[in-house]
Amino acid sequence: MKTLYDKIWDRHLVHAEVGKPSLLYIDLHLIHEVTSPQAFEGLRLAGRKLRRPDLTFGTIDHAIPTVNRNLPFKDPIAAQQVATLRENCREFGVKLYDLDRIEQGIIHVFGPEQGLTHPGMTIVCGDSHTSTHGAFGALAFGIGTSEVEHVFATQCLQQDRAKNFRINVEGELPFGVTSKDIILGIINEIGANGGVGHVIEYAGSTIRDLSMEGRMTVCNMSIEGGAKAGLIAPDDTTFEYVSGKPFAPKGEDWERAVANWKTLTTDDGSHFDKIVDIDAAALEPFVTWGTSPDMSVKVSDNVPDLSHARDENEVRSFERMYQYMGLEPSQPIDKINIDRAFIGSCTNSRIEDLRDAAKVVKGYNISNRVNAMVVPGSMQIKRQAEEEGLARIFIDAGFEWRDAGCSMCLAMNEDILQPGERCASTSNRNFEGRQGRGGRTHLVSPIMAAAAAITGHFVDVRNWKFKD
Amino acid sequence: MDKFETIKGLVAPLFQANIDTDQIIPKQFLTRIERTGYGAFLFNDWRLNSDGSPKPNFVLNDQRYAGASILVAGANFGCGSSREHAPWSLLDYGFRVVIAPSFGDIFFNNSLKNGLLPVRLDEKIVNRLVEDTQTIDGYSLTIDLENKTVADASGVIATFEIDEFRRYCLLNGLDDIGLTLQHEEKITAFESKAGR
Ligand code: SF4
Numbered sequence: 001m002k003t004l005y006d007k008i009w010d011r012h013l014v015h016a017e018v019g020k021p022s023l024l025y026i027d028l029h030l031i032h033e034v035t036s037p038q039a040f041e042g043l044r045l046a047g048r049k050l051r052r053p054d055l056t057f058g059t060i061d062h063a064i065p066t067v068n069r070n071l072p073f074k075d076p077i078a079a080q081q082v083a084t085l086r087e088n089c090r091e092f093g094v095k096l097y098d099l100d101r102i103e104q105g106i107i108h109v110f111g112p113e114q115g116l117t118h119p120g121m122t123i124v125c126g127d128s129h130t131s132t133h134g135a136f137g138a139l140a141f142g143i144g145t146s147e148v149e150h151v152f153a154t155q156c157l158q159q160d161r162a163k164n165f166r167i168n169v170e171g172e173l174p175f176g177v178t179s180k181d182i183i184l185g186i187i188n189e190i191g192a193n194g195g196v197g198h199v200i201e202y203a204g205s206t207i208r209d210l211s212m213e214g215r216m217t218v219c220n221m222s223i224e225g226g227a228k229a230g231l232i233a234p235d236d237t238t239f240e241y242v243s244g245k246p247f248a249p250k251g252e253d254w255e256r257a258v259a260n261w262k263t264l265t266t267d268d269g270s271h272f273d274k275i276v277d278i279d280a281a282a283l284e285p286f287v288t289w290g291t292s293p294d295m296s297v298k299v300s301d302n303v304p305d306l307s308h309a310r311d312e313n314e315v316r317s318f319e320r321m322y323q324y325m326g327l328e329p330s331q332p333i334d335k336i337n338i339d340r341a342f343i344g345s346c347t348n349s350r351i352e353d354l355r356d357a358a359k360v361v362k363g364y365n366i367s368n369r370v371n372a373m374v375v376p377g378s379m380q381i382k383r384q385a386e387e388e389g390l391a392r393i394f395i396d397a398g399f400e401w402r403d404a405g406c407s408m409c410l411a412m413n414e415d416i417l418q419p420g421e422r423c424a425s426t427s428n429r430n431f432e433g434r435q436g437r438g439g440r441t442h443l444v445s446p447i448m449a450a451a452a453a454i455t456g457h458f459v460d461v462r463n464w465k466f467k468d
Numbered sequence: 469m470d471k472f473e474t475i476k477g478l479v480a481p482l483f484q485a486n487i488d489t490d491q492i493i494p495k496q497f498l499t500r501i502e503r504t505g506y507g508a509f510l511f512n513d514w515r516l517n518s519d520g521s522p523k524p525n526f527v528l529n530d531q532r533y534a535g536a537s538i539l540v541a542g543a544n545f546g547c548g549s550s551r552e553h554a555p556w557s558l559l560d561y562g563f564r565v566v567i568a569p570s571f572g573d574i575f576f577n578n579s580l581k582n583g584l585l586p587v588r589l590d591e592k593i594v595n596r597l598v599e600d601t602q603t604i605d606g607y608s609l610t611i612d613l614e615n616k617t618v619a620d621a622s623g624v625i626a627t628f629e630i631d632e633f634r635r636y637c638l639l640n641g642l643d644d645i646g647l648t649l650q651h652e653e654k655i656t657a658f659e660s661k662a663g664r
Contacts, residue, residue, distance in 0.1 A: 014658045015651045020633045023651055025658055035550065037501035048645070055664070063499050077499040084501050128550045128574060144552035144578035145503075146644070154648045156655055160631070192486055193544040193570055226547060228573055292486045313542065317485060412495045431490040431548060433513050 001267040003164045004233050005199045008139040008264070012122050014156055021158040027121040029151050031058040031094070032107050033085040034412075035126030039149035040088040051155045053093035057116060060085060060099055061106045063412040066375055066402035069099055074414065092152075105378025105404040108132040108346040112216065113378055115245025119234035119261040124151060129346050129428065130229075131222040135215035136242070137234035137264045139199070142223065162228045163273040165198035166266075169206040171280035176462035178356070179214035180348060180426070180445035182206065182278070183221040184286035184296050190276060192294040195227025198274060201266060202232050206280040212241040213352035220347045221428050224293040233265045285461055287333050288443040290321035291432045296443070297333060299460045305329035324432055325440050326420065334458050336442070337369070340423040341453035342435070343399075343446050344375030345409035348426035351381050351388075353446040358390040360450040363467030366398040367456030373400035373415070375407040399453070411435045424452040469583045471641035475564045476610040477537030481601040482527055487541055488548035489575060493557045506553055507560030533601075538609055540597045541568040546575025546586075555579040565611050567618070569594050580634050581644065585613065587628045613639060 002010070015023040029052075036058070043050060050056065063078040073079040082099075089096040097103045103114055108129055111117045117133045123140035124130060126148045133140035147157060167186055187194075200222050207215065215232050222230030239258055242248045249257040284298035297304065303322075306329060309315040322329060327336070343349070343357055354376065366372050374394050376382040382404055385391050395401050408415040409427040417423055417439025426449050427434075430441040444452070451461045497509040515526050522529040528536075539558070545568040546554060555578050558566065564584060569591040571579075579586045589597075600620070601607045610619045613635060618626040637644070648655075658664075 011662075015654050021631075023648060023654070025655070025662070025664070027664065034498050035552070038503045038552075041501075041503070046645070052664075075499065081499045081501055126550055128548065142550035142574055144550050144574060144581065146552060146578065146581040150645050150648065153645045154652075154655060155659075156648055156651075158644060158648060192547060193572075196544070196570060196573060223548075226544065226572065292488075313485060320484070410490075410495050412498060429488075429490070429548065431488045433494055434490050437494070437513050437518070 001270045003266045003270045003272070004137060004201055004231055004264055005139065005162070005164055008120055008122065009161060011120065021160050023156045024122060024159045026124055026151050026155055026157055027055065028111070028116055028123045029056045030107050030111055030123065030125035030130070031056060031148065032062055032127065033060050033081045034062045035145050036088065036148055037081065037084045038145050039126070039152055040092065042149040043152055048153045050092040050094070050152045055155065056094045057097070058085060058089055058094055059097040059104050059107055059110045062406045062410065064099065064405045065413050066405045066407045066415060069403055078413070102379045102383065105380065106346045106349065106406055108220065109349060109377030109381070112136065112212070113245070113380060115242055115248035118242060118257070119238060120264050124157065128223045129220050131227070132216050132220040132346055134219040134222065134230040135212060135232050136238055137231060137261070139229055139231065141229040162199045163197055164271065165195060165200045165227065165274040166272040167200055167202050167276045167278065168204040169202065169278045169280055170204045171206055173206060173280050174283065174462070176285060176447065176464070177283050178445040178447065179210055179217040181283050181286045182280070183218045184288070184293070184443065185283050186278060187221065187225045187294045188286065188296045189278065190225050192224065192292045193226040195222065195225040198227050199229045199231060200225070200227045202230060207232055208235065211352060212237060213350045216350070217347055221293070224428055234261050285445060285448050287448065287458055288430045289325060289327060289333070291324055291430055293428065293430060293443060295321065299333050299448070299458060301333060303327045303329055303331045303333070326422070334460065337422070337457045338424045338442070338452050339370060339421045340417060341366070341370055341372035341449050342375070342408045342423055342425040342427065343373070343449050344377070344407050345427035346377065347428045348446045349375060349377030349381065351384055353426065354381070354385050354390050355388070357446040357450040358393045359466060359468065360447050360461065360464055361397045361399070361454065362393050364397055364454045366453045369456045370453050372398065372453040373402055373408070375402040376404050378404045397454070408435050424449040424458065469581070469641045469643065472583055472585060472613050472638040474610060474612045474614070475537060477564070477608060478533065478535055479538045479540055479597065479601045479607050479609050480527060480533035480536035481598045482539055482541045483598045485542035486544045486547055489546060489551050489554040490548055492546065492554040493551065498551060498553055503556060504560065506557035507562070510557040510561040532605065535562065537562055538565045538567065538611065539563050540594060540601065541566060543569040543591065545571050547572035550574045550578070552578045552582070555582045555584045559584050567594060567597065580638065583638065583641070585611065585638065587611065587618065589618070589626050589628060593626050
């Protein structure tokens, strides 16, 4: 009896030896400008070749501007980093989806959208949110630059087997509660290091009922719970999504692939080192209030006071967070005013996210106190949203409509919070300074961010008056 | 990678849980394409004011801890992103060891691959170490990787666990890629069998 994780592991084992890490074969290696230059340089210095350029794909996302990006970058160092990626890809024969391509986008949006991500694969990228691809039943995780170089040279990774962690989410999601709230609720429950050393398999009727977009949002934030990776067993929803994508298998290969993918499920009675059950009906829209992704509360709640701290250390961390976030203990969440709203990032920038947010926005204008922007996950999504009329809705309401990239998720470009500015953000990290030095980030779902942009403060989107 | 030998050094306390890689090295320094020179940016937003002057209250600016080579921190140290710039900046600043109750997985791996030793110790011992750094002037530790011990002036105060293979690689400064390439034939065989 094997779990899904065990099955994928076993199918990729190249070499195992007692007392040493195993050698795991990597099917797909995604790269971007920030974590690859030193790895290419390492290859060059050692006189090594890139073993499988055909299994390596790159795009540009982290440090690029999201307006006027055909003009020279304002930041010369970022420009040099992008130029370096171009040169490296040319020299080593890696396919690069550059800024002039419709396929360009955030690396974890790009992979699935191009059909590069298949069930049962092993996928790595020098980026912790590689866990996103687990939504397809692929074992996908982030690696550091030394490991990027290792995969370049060997197409393998040295790995120790992780533990199995199952999270069951059962029941129907209440209206206004989204996949983002599922994962924020899970992290709230298990803690920011609850998944360390584990691969999480998300299961249960709620997960089965999610679209691929929703599943990607859930798996994306596995790392925020400390997990090595997140997995969802593939099913018809998965196959339908992959089918017809540029790099999806075709014809007879497709039939064979699907037959194989159908075997990728956890056997009944498999052992899990840890199991957590979540009741979907009890979930609400979540809002983070602190600087760790597990510091969240339901929208109907207040900022927790010190009586909620578990120990001395947590008391000190709460006090630090009140101060950094500019919040009072017991302050109601819907009394928190915002300055900025950001709809984007590899967590929530897909077409479905934009459709949901646009429904909330339609017929309204954003608050005149708020500066808001939408940054689609890929240029393809941008175009689709324009064709569907979503872009018009956002622009008419006062949102800025940008080109694809990571943007204010990590603020490596000009999209950045000023000290003290407060942002309703659909991204995945609320760390101190993540969106700009002194910036205050509240993680929420796209519909919650859209509603906050309009009213100027957080509101319970379950009571929203849709104008349609 | 340099061989890791026994490290004896001054200890600096940075006692908070969930210190993430965005704090260790903020994103504005990730556009560089080099592997070196990141020490100047370590804990930038905590350590320095916007004008580059040191913040007097930050622990690494406290003269008592100047030149420390061992950092003691709270649980889940190095959580967050995969940026290897985090261990690069700690090493470049002068740290060789980080002691904490637990670490982010990717940071832990990245550290080992660069000769920065992450030592997991029980929370109680970590609490005590933090206290000692605050009450004992010039509090130093000796980290012996060969014997997996942590000692202070009073003798050995803790032993730690580390994967045997990782310990061996650190002690001998071995290159992972070189080791994997010893299995080149197996990799090729796997590729032809699996049709990749
Ligand atoms: S959108 Fe944010 S989390 Fe996702 S890859 Fe970009 S920087 Fe990382």
